[in-house]
Amino acid sequence: MAMTTKPISTRTSTPRTVAALPTPALVVDADALEHNLATMAAALPGVTCRPHVKAHKTTVLARRQHELGHLGFTCATPHEVIGMAESGLGDDLLLANETIDPGRLRAMADTDARVTVAVDSDATITAAADAGIREVVVDVDVGLPRCGCLPDDAGRIADAARARGLEVRGVMGYEGHVVGNHDRAWRAEQTERCMAKLLRAHELVGGDLVSGGGTGTFDLNTWCTEIQAGSYALMDTAYGKLGLPFRRALWVEATVISVSSKGWAVADCGLKALGMDHGDPSIDGAEVFFCSDEHITFAPAEDEPRSVGDRIRVWPAHVDPTVAYHEVMNVAGADGTVEETWAVDLRGW
């Protein structure tokens, strides 16, 4: 798969203002992004935050996180690991996911990067060891019905990994069923329960790393040695409801293409430009009816009637799958100029 590892902002054809971008177009609010990155770097400095690149899939953005002191990164796919390695951001890459794909495991092992992969079974240990992977963490089920061994089985998994010559760096466990709940007190209580399981596993496994957490628990999860937050950089409307200190920094710029006398307008940002698993996106002051493949139908605010050609901002409900539909993100200054265009170069698997 072809990799683009440099920003392509030098393309002469790139419009220099957001208003001139062909739509739909992914736009990043430069100031909000910097606020979010600085806020996280202050709250969880250095390696206490291991930013998750799956939320933005953009090595240029990861480089900015690296400059702010986060030397380690979390990845969800081998392609993200390899892309980060090829971009020189391979100080400490954690594939926080299981794979038994021998080709991709070898490709990760063959990079110059420090690569650690998650294992939760004998099969994943065997695949990693056979492919030349050197370091692993034991992935632990802390309550989310997904990957991870039972806490009480973590010691056996670690022993099996060590028996295959793998260095076991510690444990990881993601409280993904907790991070999005609107009740902060509930999040705190549930995170403590989840982390009790992870710490029990850690006692059995050993190692320096206790990795977990996300944007919704970044300041509640005080048990992990590092937090795998990703969405905080760009945010979305789902996380926006949690009262976190991060600003929404990503929208899809769209153009109104039709206005009905029946009270609705239509813009050219459909469900192929948006992650839809968290529901419809939002438009400030407007009521979104629904999205089709290439359309969003909405009722404009009464005091802001819309005309064909108007630009609107569509705020995604879920940042990760939204970004994955776009080849580039356009970084916009407060004055509406496009300061840079970043390749979303970690898409795919």
Next chain:
Amino acid sequence: MAMTTKPISTRTSTPRTVAALPTPALVVDADALEHNLATMAAALPGVTCRPHVKAHKTTVLARRQHELGHLGFTCATPHEVIGMAESGLGDDLLLANETIDPGRLRAMADTDARVTVAVDSDATITAAADAGIREVVVDVDVGLPRCGCLPDDAGRIADAARARGLEVRGVMGYEGHVVGNHDRAWRAEQTERCMAKLLRAHELVGGDLVSGGGTGTFDLNTWCTEIQAGSYALMDTAYGKLGLPFRRALWVEATVISVSSKGWAVADCGLKALGMDHGDPSIDGAEVFFCSDEHITFAPAEDEPRSVGDRIRVWPAHVDPTVAYHEVMNVAGADGTVEETWAVDLRGW
């Protein structure tokens, strides 16, 4: 945007069996696809079907539809129009959508193809005429809250288009709120209501084309001169519930990466490999719990316990946004060989 206009099946690195494909991977059942294409070509031969390329975004697949006699195509984006034109499939391309983007309108007008665009307002007429577009249809609101002028306004729109020198080929109107309903009798009744509006508009507009319909109404909509069906080629679980004569022909091949003693398994096909606006995908015999970015958690059938490394087929709920996440589709024979690999070359805008 770089275009790939030829199949890339000659890539030496492409595995020759579905079982050897790195996952997640989009797979097309060659026999089911041929059945679907032949069924439609028999029901709506020649130009009475104008296949919608938005559902597969793949010029190689469109070429097969063209070989079966469907010389005209429906597109949802200028990029689809231009890609089809560059692939030599430009006999009669209809952009069944509004755009006022001058650059993209000019790019469509500058192709060798016969290009017709939808208009529903003075602004869209002006943009089309200014860009050198020669032919239009009047898009009519037939009940779906989206683009389209009121039926009684269609004559005025047509006159305005003709005043700008545009050839008005007729009308289009999509009963998109009807095509997915499970009750065939209701679909038939509602389609008749919608088409009464479209025919009223056609009386005011004139021209040869009355374009509309979709996979869910392909044999019910007897008023249109051509049906804009797209999903019939590959199908999805949403359309699969309608009792149509088309077979499911598209799945995402996935690998089981984790099995919990609590009763669930996890495979590597997440919501970045699936359109999620119609809900969760399906796995035969299994109960799908939920999808995360790169995971699907499911309870396997009791008589089919799963092990790490097992392959499963994940059936998307909505074909269009699923295809749009993938670079290629792998065409599989009944024996599990990958016969060809087709570039999904019409992605983006």
